[in-house]
Amino acid sequence: xxxxxxxxxxxxxxxxxxxxxxxxxxxxxxxxxxxxxxxxxxxxxxxxxxxxxxxxxxxxxxxxxxxxxxxxxxxxxxxxxxxxxxxxxxxxxxxxxxxxxxxxxxxxxxxxxxxxxxxxxxxxxxxxxxxxxxxxxxxxxxxxxxxxxxxxxxxxxxxxxxxxxxxxxxxxxxxxxxxxxxxxxxxxxxxxxxxxxxxxxxxxxxxxxxxxxxxxxxxxxxxxxxxxxxxxxxxxxxxxxxxxxxxxxxxxxxxxxxxxxxxxxxxxxxxxxxxxxxxxxxxxxxxxxxxxxxxxxxxxxxxxxxxxxxxxxxxxxxxxxxxxxxxxxxxxxxxxxxxxxxxxxxxxxxxxxxxxxxxxxxxxxxxxxxxxxxxxxxxxxxxxxxxxxxxxxxxxxxxxxxxxxxxx
Numbered sequence: 001x002x003x004x005x006x007x008x009x010x011x012x013x014x015x016x017x018x019x020x021x022x023x024x025x026x027x028x029x030x031x032x033x034x035x036x037x038x039x040x041x042x043x044x045x046x047x048x049x050x051x052x053x054x055x056x057x058x059x060x061x062x063x064x065x066x067x068x069x070x071x072x073x074x075x076x077x078x079x080x081x082x083x084x085x086x087x088x089x090x091x092x093x094x095x096x097x098x099x100x101x102x103x104x105x106x107x108x109x110x111x112x113x114x115x116x117x118x119x120x121x122x123x124x125x126x127x128x129x130x131x132x133x134x135x136x137x138x139x140x141x142x143x144x145x146x147x148x149x150x151x152x153x154x155x156x157x158x159x160x161x162x163x164x165x166x167x168x169x170x171x172x173x174x175x176x177x178x179x180x181x182x183x184x185x186x187x188x189x190x191x192x193x194x195x196x197x198x199x200x201x202x203x204x205x206x207x208x209x210x211x212x213x214x215x216x217x218x219x220x221x222x223x224x225x226x227x228x229x230x231x232x233x234x235x236x237x238x239x240x241x242x243x244x245x246x247x248x249x250x251x252x253x254x255x256x257x258x259x260x261x262x263x264x265x266x267x268x269x270x271x272x273x274x275x276x277x278x279x280x281x282x283x284x285x286x287x288x289x290x291x292x293x294x295x296x297x298x299x300x301x302x303x304x305x306x307x308x309x310x311x312x313x314x315x316x317x318x319x320x321x322x323x324x325x326x327x328x329x330x331x332x333x334x335x336x337x338x339x340x341x342x343x344x345x346x347x348x349x350x351x352x353x354x355x356x357x358x359x360x361x362x363x364x365x366x367x368x369x370x371x372x373x374x375x376x377x378x379x380x381x382x383x384x385x386x387x388x389x390x391x392x393x394x395x396x397x398x399x400x401x402x403x404x405x406x407x408x
Contacts, residue, residue, distance in 0.1 A: 098293030124404025184349015
């Protein structure tokens with residue numbers, strides 16, 4: 001185990017300590033962005049394994065990389081604490097509690113979905129999901145467009161273009177994400193509009209020099225080679241499982257943050273492969289909200305529908321792999337990458353495009369889920385609670401279950 005020196009205080013976390021801390025935050029991390037406070041409290045304030053400045057640096061870097069932001073953040077902190085081993089075990093055990101939870105919920109859903117009270121609960125949760133998505137549009141939109149002024153007209157144009165292309169032209173989501181990034185480059189690069197990605201000064205980190213740079217590089221690229229060979233083997237030996245892996249790896253590679261992955265997930269699983277219905281997709285999002293951890297765990301629900309526990313495992317590994325691989329590859333370069341104007345404007349365009357995609361998926365799920373006055377009532381109450389009163393989504397989910405059993 002390496003000796004890590006942070007802010008002149010020597011910390012020697014064992015693998016067991018890392019695992020216990022990761023399991024704890026993975027089992028208790030509810031509330032989307034609210035997870036930031038929980039992670040900071042455990043790793044910065046309580047354990048003192050990473051400084052506050054380094055934590056903020058990690059958070060900023062995680063936000064410009066594709067994949068699940070908080071899994072990327074966990075991989076970053078794990079790498080900083082214990083190099084490649086830390087980058088693997090910290091996100092793994094962070095995801096593990098919510099993986100088990102979603103698998104159990106998926107089993108109950110697909111085996112008992114015909115029971116009347118289960119139907120009622122998921123009808124209400126489907127309406128609540130539409131409210132969650134609208135809240136996501138406002139929350140994410142406020143970060144991308146701080147004010148509804150002409151100053152942000154370029155971003156509005158990108159969002160409108162992506163929405164129209166998805167809604168009317170049915171263009172593939174991944175192509176739209178790339179197009180949004182290209183438009184971001186064309187709109188912002190030549191005018192010098194590079195703001196929008198927060199930068200933090202990285203503090204010094206000293207490590208025991210017993211491990212050579214050459215050794216770390218060999219381990220790093222040897223590990224990645226092993227992952228690639230294993231993925232190709234799955235593709236060749238088990239075509240259906242390989243297809244699942246490739247689909248969800250693409251989603252993880254081309255999405256930024258939790259909710260931004262949902263349009264890509266919908267397109268890949270419903271429009272292309274027809275693995276589940278739009279109603280089932282909505283219910284999967286609801287279950288992703290019920291469980292702690294990242295919303296991308298909805299992938300496990302879809303994988304369970306397609307190929308049981310093996311499918312759930314493959315989709316989970318596939319969708320979170322890009323986050324971990326990119327951290328392992330780019331960690332040493334992150335200080336330079338975050339300052340590149342080309343990267344900033346490309347990500348800026350992608351984030352604007354995701355607003356258009358979120359609006360598209362909100363309308364799509366709204367058409368399916370809001371089909372009577374009861375579901376409309378649940379939707380309106382949930383939206384007011386989220387947007388007006390800022391109530392924690394967990395309490396809204398529990399309230400929705402109770403209300404659904406009464407009025408539906």
